[in-house]
Amino acid sequence: MSDTCFVIGNGPSLRGFDLTRIDAREALGMNAAYRFWREIGWYPYHYCCLDDQMIETHHAQIDRLYAEGHVGAFFLHGRFFELHPDRIGNPAFLSFDQVSPYWYNARGKRMGLAFQEHPAFRTSDTEKVTTGAYAVRYMAHKGFARIALIGIDLRYVEILPEARPTEGVGLVMAETPATNPNYFFDSYQQEGDRFNIPNPAVHAGRLHLRSFELVRDDFAANEVAAEVVNTNPASLLAEAGLFPQMQVETLLASADARPRLGAVVVPCTQGDVAQIIANLHLWSDPSYAPVTEQPDEKPVLALVFNNSGAKEHITPIESAFAQLPVRQAFARLEIAYLDLEGARDAYVRSHEVTDSEHGYKAGPNNLFFGAMALARRFGHYAFLMEADCVPVRAGWLNYLQAMVAGPDMFWVAGSAYRGNDRLGKEIARHINGNAIYSCGDPAFQSFLESIWRPTLQKVIRARNPRAAYDFVLDYLQEGIRSDLGDNAPWDFWRRHAHLFRYTDYVVNVSGNADLYDPQPDMVLRALNSPTTFIVHSGALALAARQAQESGEIPSPAMLKPVPVGAPPYRRPLILRLVPAPLRRLLRRPFLALPERIQNLVR
Numbered sequence: 001m002s003d004t005c006f007v008i009g010n011g012p013s014l015r016g017f018d019l020t021r022i023d024a025r026e027a028l029g030m031n032a033a034y035r036f037w038r039e040i041g042w043y044p045y046h047y048c049c050l051d052d053q054m055i056e057t058h059h060a061q062i063d064r065l066y067a068e069g070h071v072g073a074f075f076l077h078g079r080f081f082e083l084h085p086d087r088i089g090n091p092a093f094l095s096f097d098q099v100s101p102y103w104y105n106a107r108g109k110r111m112g113l114a115f116q117e118h119p120a121f122r123t124s125d126t127e128k129v130t131t132g133a134y135a136v137r138y139m140a141h142k143g144f145a146r147i148a149l150i151g152i153d154l155r156y157v158e159i160l161p162e163a164r165p166t167e168g169v170g171l172v173m174a175e176t177p178a179t180n181p182n183y184f185f186d187s188y189q190q191e192g193d194r195f196n197i198p199n200p201a202v203h204a205g206r207l208h209l210r211s212f213e214l215v216r217d218d219f220a221a222n223e224v225a226a227e228v229v230n231t232n233p234a235s236l237l238a239e240a241g242l243f244p245q246m247q248v249e250t251l252l253a254s255a256d257a258r259p260r261l262g263a264v265v266v267p268c269t270q271g272d273v274a275q276i277i278a279n280l281h282l283w284s285d286p287s288y289a290p291v292t293e294q295p296d297e298k299p300v301l302a303l304v305f306n307n308s309g310a311k312e313h314i315t316p317i318e319s320a321f322a323q324l325p326v327r328q329a330f331a332r333l334e335i336a337y338l339d340l341e342g343a344r345d346a347y348v349r350s351h352e353v354t355d356s357e358h359g360y361k362a363g364p365n366n367l368f369f370g371a372m373a374l375a376r377r378f379g380h381y382a383f384l385m386e387a388d389c390v391p392v393r394a395g396w397l398n399y400l401q402a403m404v405a406g407p408d409m410f411w412v413a414g415s416a417y418r419g420n421d422r423l424g425k426e427i428a429r430h431i432n433g434n435a436i437y438s439c440g441d442p443a444f445q446s447f448l449e450s451i452w453r454p455t456l457q458k459v460i461r462a463r464n465p466r467a468a469y470d471f472v473l474d475y476l477q478e479g480i481r482s483d484l485g486d487n488a489p490w491d492f493w494r495r496h497a498h499l500f501r502y503t504d505y506v507v508n509v510s511g512n513a514d515l516y517d518p519q520p521d522m523v524l525r526a527l528n529s530p531t532t533f534i535v536h537s538g539a540l541a542l543a544a545r546q547a548q549e550s551g552e553i554p555s556p557a558m559l560k561p562v563p564v565g566a567p568p569y570r571r572p573l574i575l576r577l578v579p580a581p582l583r584r585l586l587r588r589p590f591l592a593l594p595e596r597i598q599n600l601v602r
Contacts, residue, residue, distance in 0.1 A: 003145035004251060007135050008033070008044065011153030013232050014184035020442075021252055023262075024377040025300070025331060028139055030131050032058060032193070034065060036185050042377050043070040045332075046142070048135040050096055053170050053194040055079045066092060069335040075138045078107050088112060096134070099141075102126055119222040123214055128203070133211035140219070140226035147228045148251050149243070154208045154236035156198040157181050160189075169200040209236050216242050259409065261401045262379020262440060263300040264330070267367045270310040272387040276303065277316055278545040279387060283326040285553050288390075290329040290397035298331040299397070300378050304371040306340040306363060329397055338370040359460035365469045368433060372448055375439035380404070382439045388541035389434055389506070389534050392526050392556045396533035403505065404436065411438045411447065411499040412473075414506060415536065420519065421511025426474055431500060432508035433470035434536045438499075451476070451492075473500055506534040515539055518561035527557060539564050 005026040008019070010033050019027075020042045027044035029037065031054055037043045047065060049055060055062075055077045063084050065071040078097035080087070087093045088111060097108030099121040108115065120140035132152050139147050160180070163171045173193040180186045182198075189195070199207045215228065230237045231248040238245060268276060282288050303317070314335060321333045340363060348360040359365065368384070375382035381404040403413075414435025417423060423430075438444040452472050459467045459475050467475075481487045482494075507526050509519070518539035519525065526532045539561035546562060547553050 004148060005046075005139050005142075005144040005146070006148050006150055006251075007132070007139060007152070008150050009132055009152035010183045010188060011151045011155070011232070011235070012181065012184055013153050013234060014151035017151070017184075017248075020376065023379060025262075025379070026144075028135050030135055032188050034058075034061060034070075035187060037070070041373060045072045046075070046135075046139065047071045047073070048075045048131050048138060049080075050075075050077045050129060050131040050134055051196055052077050052079050053166075053196050055083070057192070057194045059083045063087070068337065072332050072334060073142075075135070078103055078111075081111060081113070085111075094138070096129075099137075100126065100129075120219070120224050120226070122222045123218045124221070125210075125214055128207060128211045128214055130208050130211040132208065133215050136212075136215050136228060140224050145226060147226055148231055148246065148248070149228065149237065150231045150248055151184060152230075152235060152237065153232060154212075156208075158197055158199060158205075166194065169197045169202070171195055171197060209240060212237060212242055213240070259380045259404055259406075260297060261299045261381050261383065261397075261404050261436075262377075263302045263334075263375055263382045264397070265302045265304060265371050265375050265382045265384050266387060267304050267364075267371045267384065268310075268387055269306045269363070269367075270313060273310065273313045273317065275387040275541060275545055277320050278548040279390075279541075280317070280320045280324055280326050281548045282544050282553065283329070283391065284324040287394055287553070287555050289394045290326065290391070292395040292398060294328070295398065295401055297401075298329065299401075300332055300334050301330040302334045302336065302371075302375065302378065302382075304367065304374055305335070305337045306345055306367050308337040308339075311337065336374050338367065340366050340370070357461055359465045359467060361466065361468050365456060368469045369448065369453055372437060372439055372445070375437070376445055378439070380438060380440040381436055383436050384434055385534070386434055386536070388510070388538040389536045390540045390544050390559075391533060392523050392535055392559075393533055399531070399533055400436070400505065403503075409438070409441075409499075410436075410501050411441065411444045411496075412436070413501040413503045414470075415504070415508035416502050417511065418507050419509040419511040419514040420517070421513040423511070426478070427471045428474075429477075430471050430474045431502065432506075432510070432536060433468070434506055434508065434534070435470075436503075436505075444499075447496075504529050504532045506536060507532055509535060509537045509540075512565075515564040518563060520560055522561050523556055523559050537561060 005028065006022050008027055008029045010031060020040065024043060025045045028046035028048055029044040030048045031051065043065070047062070049058065049062060056079070059080055062076070062080065066074065072092060074093045076093065076095060078095050081095050095108060095113055097103040097111070098113050098116045099118065104113070104115045118141045120137045136147050159171065160177055162173055162175045162177045164174045166172050171194070173189050173191055176190045177186065180188055183189070199205045203210065219226065228243045229246040230243040231246055231251070232238060233245060237243060266276065283290055318333065321327055343358045343362060344366055345363040346358065347363040371384065383400055412431055412435050414431040416429065417432065455475055456467060456469055456472050477489065477493060479489045480493055482490050509522055515538050518537065522535060522537060522540060526535050540559065542564055543559055543562045547559065
């Protein structure tokens with residue numbers, strides 16, 4: 001974890017700022033900004049809301065941020081826990097009633113909350129409470145040495161024309177403002193939203209500024225080591241000279257200069273749950289442990305499911321992660337769900353003919369692109385590690401972190417095919433999908449959306465409905481003519497070839513033949529290379545799972561793959577004699593034939 005974090009306010013100075021530049025693990029957002037985060041697909045790890053009226057309006061959406069795996073840590077008004085008592089005792093949630101002596105005695109103790117004493121929450125004026133100021137206290141309590149304030153302007157229009165008074169200092173938005181001068185996006189407040197007057201008269205009209213003055217004074221009085229810096233020279237904080245000024249670009253430049261592993265991403269479906277739990281147990285064995293020494297910065301372990309159908313099976317995963325030693329190797333566990341259903345989630349393993357425009361491997365392909373989009377918020381690099389990847393020596397995460405911290409930048413680093421199966425010429429050089437990706441690089445994300453995905457869709461619809469996402473780099477090299485002055489494939493490749501690399505960190509042995517007839521010495525071969533740490537093999541993953549379930553996990557050298565399935569299907573001779581282009585041309589007329597006739601030639 002970096003020693004610097006960002007407390008992100010919602011003031012208009014934030015308009016146009018690209019929040020995805022901030023490492024989500026080191027960011028706190030607040031209040032109704034989640035509406036904007038959903039639009040950009042980026043969420044901070046920390047969230048704060050201490051406005052009782054906003055809790056009444058937004059409590060269900062706040063809880064959804066946790067349930068969907070978008071946000072990992074919450075600091076909330078006590079009213080939230082009255083509405084969601086199931087979150088009491090959840091370590092991801094901290095109530096204001098747990099840090100305020102008054103509210104602990106008034107409500108927290110009765111609700112069974114445990115009081116938490118920390119110097120950052122000690123104050124000389126208990127009545128001056130705002131979400132922004134206490135978000136700073138919360139991040140100091142979390143251990144950050146420098147807390148950078150961004151978007152905290154404190155220049156409010158106290159009551160907008162669209163707002164109506166309710167009780168006390170409460171307001172309700174009677175209609176959604178066309179423009180909102182108080183916030184960085186106009187739809188921040190919407191019709192029906194309840195909230196409080198920013199600076200009510202009972203606090204002499206300066207509640208927000210005074211709450212930050214107290215942060216400065218209380219931190220000094222209680223020797224809180226955290227340094228608070230302000231990045232907005234036009235804010236009231238700057239006008240009052242409360243905190244040192246720093247440019248946000250300076251803070252981001254220092255963070256951007258550190259390429260690092262942000263996450264280990266496991267794309268999965270409900271059928272992978274048992275294997276994931278087995279993997280967590282395997283990784284907790286010293287011979288397969290991710291780390292042999294604790295790193296300065298820990299990546300996130302992110303499970304990305306195809307859809308929410310797996311939710312009811314997640315509790316055993318969360319329990320295993322929380323209780324096993326592998327927990328110490330990662331910053332946290334995040335679980336996300338895509339919305340893949342129907343044809344977009346299909347994975348047709350048989351050789352029956354399908355006419356879907358999404359192809360035979362739509363599910364895995366769409367899961368890959370969804371995982372890539374989600375992984376961008378964790379850091380520069382992410383390791384895509386399917387559930388059938390098995391470590392063959394300890395320290396695999398330490399080595400991976402050292403790999404990505406080097407001076408050479410890349411977009412993809414993975415394994416060539418190393419098994420005994422036969423591959424078609426057009427995909428013989430492909431880099432397997434279990435690889436390291438530069439997900440935090442905007443240029444790579446642009447490549448994914450503007451070239452990788454469209455090329456895959458074109459190949460599936462026009463040439464090969466069985467194409468997988470990791471074949472695309474091979475297809476991109478087709479038509480390369482370096483002897484021509486104007487050749488688009490060659491022009492692309494000469495400018496980008498250095499960004500795609502083979503590595504023996506992970507070894508791909510996942511062909512069909514490697515499943516039903518695996519190499520018995522698969523692990524020993526991998527161990528011959530001191531830089532191989534991961535083997536991608538369903539046969540080896542099954543062996544690891546069976547060993548874990550038996551309670552006797554052997555050393556990696558003694559782990560033997562277990563055959564899976566039967567020999568792959570081979571087309572009847574009559575179909576093998578038909579050239580591939582002609583088979584593709586006849587596919588639609590073939591589907592129009594009666595099923596009994598189709599079966600005769602399948």
